[in-house]
Amino acid sequence: MPLVNFTAREITCKLVYYGPGRSGKTTNLQYIHGRVPEPKRGRMVSLATHGDRTLFFDFLPLDLGTISGFTTRFQLYTVPGQVYYAATRRLVLQGADGVVMVADSQARRFDENLESLQDLQDNLIDQGVDIRTFPLVFQYNKQDLPPELILSPGALEESLNFRGVPSFPADALRGTGVFETLRAATTLVLQRLAQRSGS
């Protein structure tokens, strides 16, 4: 839940990048890290194996400064995509204010996308989250690959995005769609923050 502390004038939000292994979650964070001015970004913590696979998680804190009198901070996390790190995923997902579902656009990875999406939904339900109102954004990554290898955003949209949440085609390696995805996710989180405060 977004932490809004009116006394300390702080807003802190946690965003988690979810998706199957090698779909580009860490690449998203690395790209963001590379574009954020030095004073506004914290140290990116990335625990990876020798094979550059995320073993535990990536963590990128963003300090966006004072907005409307509130010190605003975003904490970006990735989860390990491999199936056997289910416990770690659940741990990282705990307390998330929003999720970016990074799907691999390659046709041969389609089933893994579905599996990861199902895993995400299961974990959210386990944590008592109402997935109908939970801020979620899809990113169809690797759209830069040859068309014969990938599914189009439309096809992916039809198969994965049955809730009709915001979605963005992306090439995280080069940064295309990365900030658009982040922007949409943060907007949803902040909107929900206002709704919750009002309820």
Add this chain to the structure above:
Amino acid sequence: MTTGLEPTLTFGSLVTGVGNQLALAAARAIAESPSPPFNPLFLFGGAGLGKTHLLHAIGHRKLEVEPRAVVRVIGWGELAEGWRTAVAIGRGEAFLSTWRDADLVLIDDVHLLDERPSGRAELLGLVESRIAQRRPTVLAARRAPADLFAPDDPAGRLLGAGLVVECAESDSAMRWEILHRRSEDAGVELSAAVLEEVAALRFDSIRDLVGAVNRLLAFQSVSPTPLDPGQARVLITGVIEEVGPDTGVPVEPAAAVRPTPEPRPSAAEEADEFGSFLSDVVASVSQQVDEWRSRIADALLRRQGEGYHTARLEALLDQELPAQPEVVLRRFESDIETLQRLEAEVRELAPDLADAAAFRDPDQVVVAEQLLEQARTRDLDASLPVPHLRLDALVEGTSNHLALEAVRAAAAAPGLGPNPLLIVGESGVGKTHLLHGLGNELVEAGRRGVVCLHAHTLSDQVQDAAGTDQMTAWRRRFRWASALLVDDVQLLAGHPVAQDELSALIDQMLESGRRTAFTSAVPVAELTGLSPQLLSRLAAGLVVDLPRPDREVRLGIVRQLLGASELAGDAALADYLASRPVDSVRGLHALAQRVLRAAEAGHTPLSHALARQVLETPAVRPPSRPATARPGVLGPTLGGSRLREKLVDQWPVVGDRLVEELR
């Protein structure tokens, strides 16, 4: 007092130019003049051209000129909604009077009048009434009255009857000033060339211009080098005319969402991505965080329409960034709900108390609770125990020790121990004193609703209530009684309805752990005329006997009676009086009084001898007059009184005569 004025929207913060000069002059005139030359003032112009700013500025200025003025600002939609809510709860007139009596009313978004037809006639009547009373009213809308309403619509004539002024688009000088002020406020320096470049651009509204400035400021705050005019134009228009050398300055791509992956952005665009993101987050956070303000305004309006005091919320709105507004709002709403609950109960119990102002003021919940307490126990106060019959005035001895201990235990822990307590004893032995003493102990312990009744009173009340169909109200009186004490319960014999009611009442009291106590001059086993239900309840608790006073008690009572006289220490006199054969405390009192009065009347010193003379000389009864001597009924005539006095004078014992006279 004011409601809902935005602190930052003052004349001081308003940028003026050719487009709003006339509107500004009119606004100042209506704010500063006690009797403005025009009324209403109608401001119109497109969205974001400063109409709302002018409305709020008028309100602030009015309060500077007249600090005690009541200024109210509202949008037409909220006004209509407030009216609808007020009517729904039957407070439509109160709602209207709130707005009718304000010293200055500022109504925004009047173009919504026909989109929110709820209360159209009444609210237009409100404006008309204010105009008739020469109370200033300022209205703002996107279009002039002539364009908003059909020619035959009286609303157009009414709203346009004063002065109609347009807020036109800003000119470049205004835009430059706005840019300059915003950059100064944000502490971010923009070069003069940038300001001029942006000021030269055309914006549909000031709101758009402010949005553009925010974007420039956000970019500049994350850029190590100053923006140049070209980059500023690109940031705002999204049109990249030419790509210059990479200065490290962020540059925003025009499109926000790409349907398909585009070629990798230029270096400048890449560097700008975070700035663009930050700009959006700034806008989003500002919008969402400020959401509380509109929520509070909504609550304020709604509750005001219902007639509640909203000073707490008004104070909150006057703050620029209050601490924990949600908490304040929740507490306010919670207090209102409490007041509603209290008012509903008071209205049921004591309708005359339900209109108290405290039930409309969330800052007076404590007072409202006290009123409820008063309503709950008011009817019961008439049945309080007699104050002077206190336990500590009783003389304790062997004969009444047990009964006194039982009463003390009941007083110390009314909800515990055997319940009911039934005190049984002959007439005049002190049962009533004990019962009232118990009641007074409970009252002194702070218990409200201690009911101490004689059985006759109880049966009379039941009979009256049954006769006037008020049984429910009678029963409800006892809902908040903390104790029920009934004297001479044996006298309920022959009153079956009263017995049934008392049985039910005992059940209720016992279920909720409340104290009940009774006295009876007849032992339970000998009680006749009472229903088995009532008998079983009376006998189910503790039954204590109060025997005739023993010598120890009688001696104590005599000493108590003589306590104030100089012969209190006359042991022979006290012993003599205490040894006289009496059945009750009441009888002993009568003996002592006879002796005291005889001494007083005969100016004779009080002594053992006098007591013997008074008490042992047989009284001579006056001869009874033949029946023929008292024909008919004696009226209250002077002759009648004299006749009675002569008869009394024939009595041989002075003391007896005095007692009779006293009677």
